[in-house]
C-alpha cells in the first residue's frame with residue numbers, strides 16, 4: 484500500500500471541508516504542510532485548484548482564511564510579490580497602530596524564536612527539506628547564538644528567565660536546555676498570534692535556509708512598522724511644538740534600527756549556495772517593494788526627484804501616491820520650526836543630535852545590507868528587477884534628511900552636495 488503524501492492529505496482535507504465550508508474548521512495544518520513540502524512555486528495544479536475553490540466559497544468576513552489563501556495562490560494568480568511572499572497580510576495587523584495586538588519587539592522576538600525552534604527541530608525530526616542543504620554543526624551553533632542574543636534584546640513574554648550567556652556560550656548552545664526554554668515560550672503566546680506566525684511560513688521552495696530568510700525579512704518588516712510610527716510621531720510632535728517628545732520618538736526609532744542589526748548577522752549564516760538556488764523562484768519579490776521602508780523614508784523627508792523617479796518608488800506606487808497627497812515630513816516640520824524660531828538653543832542641539840543619530844543608524848543599516856547583498860548575489864541582478872548591487876551602491880549616497888544637510892546637519896550632507 485502506498486503512503487499518502489502531504490499533498491494527498493491536503494487534497495482530501497480541503498475537499499472534505501468544501502462540503503460545509505465552515506471557515507473556522509478549515510484544515511490549515513494539512514494545507515500548510517503540503518505547501519511547505521512542495522514549495523509554493525511547485526504547488527501541484529490539483530492542490531491550487533482546490534485551494535482556489537475554497538477561496539471562492541470563503542465568506543468576506545473570514546479575513547485570516549482569505550489572506551492565507553491569497554498568499555498561497557499568489558503565483559497561480561500572477562500576483563506574487565514581496566507582500567504575499569512574506570505573508571504580510573497575515574502579520575501586519577498584529578502590530579498596526581492605533582490598537583496593535585502585540586508590541587513590535589514582541590513580534591520580532593516570536594519570529595526569531597520560531598526560526599530557532601525550526602533549527603532545533605530540523606535535527607531532531609528531519610523535516611521535509613533537502614537534507615544536504617542543512618547547515619553543519621558549526622553554522623547551526625552560530626545561528627543559535629545570534630538568535631539567542633536577539634531574543635535577549637527582544638524578550639518575547641517568557642524569555643525573561645532565559646540565561647542567554649549561559650545557553651549560548653562559545654562552544655555552542657546547550658541544545659537540550661535551549662529546546663526546553665523555547666518550548667516554554669509556546670504556551671505563553673496569544674493563540675491568534677501563534678496561528679498567524681504559523682500560517683505565514685509559505686516558502687517558494689524546499690531548502691532549509693529559506694525558513695530563516697523569511698523570518699528575518701518578516702522581522703525587519705515588523706521593525707519598519709516601528710520606524711513609521713516613531714517618525715510619524717516625531718513629525719507630529721515637532722509640528723505641535725514639543726521638541727523633547729520629538730527627540731524621544733526619533734531616539735526610539737534609531738534604537739529599533741540598531742537593535743535589529745543582529746538580524747543581518749543571523750541572516751549572514753545562510754548558505755550562499757542554498758540562497759542562490761531558492762532565489763531562482765523568488766524573482767518578482769524584493770524588499771524594494773517594502774511599503775513601510777519607503778513610508779519611513781518619506782516621513783523623514785521627501786526623496787530627491789531622481790530617487791522619486793527611480794525603481795525605488797516605481798516599486799511602491801501606493802506610497803508614492805500617498806506621499807504626493809501628503810508630503811509633510813520631519814524635514815518640513817523642522818524647517819518651519821527654524822523659521823519661526825520655535826526652539827531654544829538647547830532644544831535645537833538635542834533635536835539635531837537625535838536626527839543625526841537616526842541618519843547614522845540608517846546609513847549603518849544600508850552599509851550592512853549592501854555588504855550582505857554583495858556577498859550573497861555578487862554581480863547578479865536583483866529579484867526586484869534592478870541591476871542589483873550597483874543599485875545599492877547608489878542608495879548608500881542618499882540621506883534621510885538631505886535637505887537639512889547643508890545648513891543644519893553635516894551628517895546628512897550627501898556626497899556631491901555643495
Ligand code: HEM
Nearest residue numbers: 703769770771776795856859865866867868869871872878
Ligand atoms: C540575502 C540577503 C539580501 C540580498 C541578497 C538583498 C539584495 C537586495 C537587492 C539586490 C536590492 C535592490 C532591489 C532589487 O531587488 O532589485 C535590495 C533592496 C532592498 N533590500 Fe535587500 N537584500 C537582502 C536582504 C534584505 C533584508 C533582510 C532586508 C530587510 C527587510 C532587505 C531590505 C531591502 C530594502 C528595504 C531594499 C530597498 C532599498 C531601496 O530601494 O532604497 N534586504 N536588496
